[in-house]
Amino acid sequence: MLISREMVLDMDIGLNAALFGGDMMARMDKVAGIAASLLSRNRRFLTLKVSELVFHSPVRAGEIIEFYVGISRQGRTSLTLQIEVQVYEPVSDRRRDVTSGEFVMVAVDESLHPILIQWKPEMVQVAAQAHADRHPG
Numbered sequence: 326m327l328i329s330r331e332m333v334l335d336m337d338i339g340l341n342a343a344l345f346g347g348d349m350m351a352r353m354d355k356v357a358g359i360a361a362s363l364l365s366r367n368r369r370f371l372t373l374k375v376s377e378l379v380f381h382s383p384v385r386a387g388e389i390i391e392f393y394v395g396i397s398r399q400g401r402t403s404l405t406l407q408i409e410v411q412v413y414e415p416v417s418d419r420r421r422d423v424t425s426g427e428f429v430m431v432a433v434d435e436s437l438h439p440i441l442i443q444w445k446p447e448m449v450q451v452a453a454q455a456h457a458d459r460h461p462g
């Protein structure tokens with residue numbers, strides 16, 4: 326499911342006239358937190374693990390980036406999210422893959438200890454359908 330769209334500004338650009346990879350990772354981490362909150366009734370999540378982060382192509386200033394999230398695994402206290410980032414070009418209506426990665430988020434209580442996830446079934450269904458639509462077959 327589409328979680329957010331952002332524009333990359335001149336101020337976000339690092340070496341090589343492209344978006345700094347650490348900036349993209351921070352944006353994806355925030356998106357993972359937002360997605361976890363949308364999919365559950367839990368207040369707090371911590372990022373436990375980030376894996377298979379691949380930067381497919383550089384992002385330039387002025388480009389619009391879109392963050393899509395699918396659920397790879399529904400656990401007891403954790404959920405694993407597949408995040409795909411694409412550049413959207415409004416004039417041509419084209420998209421290109423820029424980054425993808427897997428985030429394991431753990432629901433925690435006020436003391437930051439793991440607790441059970443209280444799923445929102447309707448949101449899980451929306452996410453599953455969106456993921457299936459983007460990856461048919």
Ligand SMILES: CC(C)(COP(=O)(O)OP(=O)(O)OC[C@H]1O[C@@H](n2cnc3c(N)ncnc32)[C@H](O)[C@@H]1OP(=O)(O)O)[C@@H](O)C(=O)NCCC(=O)NCCS
Nearest residue numbers: 371372373374399400401402403404429431433437438439
């Ligand atoms: C997140 C945290 C609270 C989890 O506590 P923990 O005692 O390590 O984790 P547990 O052993 O209780 O496992 C919690 C869940 O994570 C899963 N998990 C643990 N290690 C994992 C790993 N290496 N890969 C994937 N999942 C893992 C467990 O399977 C469990 O999920 P489930 O209940 O859905 O099966 C703890 O590791 C922590 O505080 N980490 C730091 C988080 C942080 O600061 N993040 C910001 C980065 S700067």
